[in-house]
Amino acid sequence: MKIQGKLFMWLSVFLLITAVVYGVWSKEAVGTTALFMAFGLAIMIGFYLGFTAQRVDAGAQDDKEADVADGSGELGFFSPHSWQPLGLGLGWALGFLGIAVGWWLLYFAVPLILISVLGWVFEYYRGENRTQ
Known part of the structure; x- marks a missing residue:
């Protein structure tokens, strides 16, 4: 989960820069607001994933030497027949x-x-x- 948290944090930095540049150049409120809201969502997800990564064991995606088979196995319980x-x-x-x-x-x-x-x-x- 560490790598996903870092990806979302970098995405939030990109969205913040994009929102500021877009807001200054276009002076359009709706697109600027949408970009700032996307920044907020990305930073919330990145913080959550980084916060959760400290409390769980490292996954196969966090190991640079891992094989595809290292990520196999049960990931959780998902209801197979829910309407x-x-x-x-x-x-x-x-x-x-x-x-x-x-x-x-x-x-x-x-x-x-x-x-x-x-x-x-x-x-x-x-x-x-x-x-x-």
């Missing part, structure tokens, strides 16, 4: 459509989002997937 992200995506799409078309669509989007989030959080606490 909740689909409902969540549809709910957010309907919500953003409600902002563009009419606020009344949010009456349908908000319950769909809440049901999908709760279903995703508590997916393994009920039914056949229940853990002991």
Whole structure:
């Protein structure tokens, strides 16, 4: 994770320089704001990855002498059959459509989002997937 953190920190430096130069030359507020926000996002991700890299073991990507096989193995648990992200995506799409078309669509989007989030959080606490 160290290399990813460094990459995002260098990206944030590049975005900051680009935002300043773009803002001075173009005097356009929207693009300048977007570049400064991209700078903020890059520095947050870089800080998080650098902060997390200190607390976990070094991965294969941090070793310059590592082979591809060194990075194999289990990376974590990912739910193979969850339908909740689909409902969540549809709910957010309907919500953003409600902002563009009419606020009344949010009456349908908000319950769909809440049901999908709760279903995703508590997916393994009920039914056949229940853990002991």
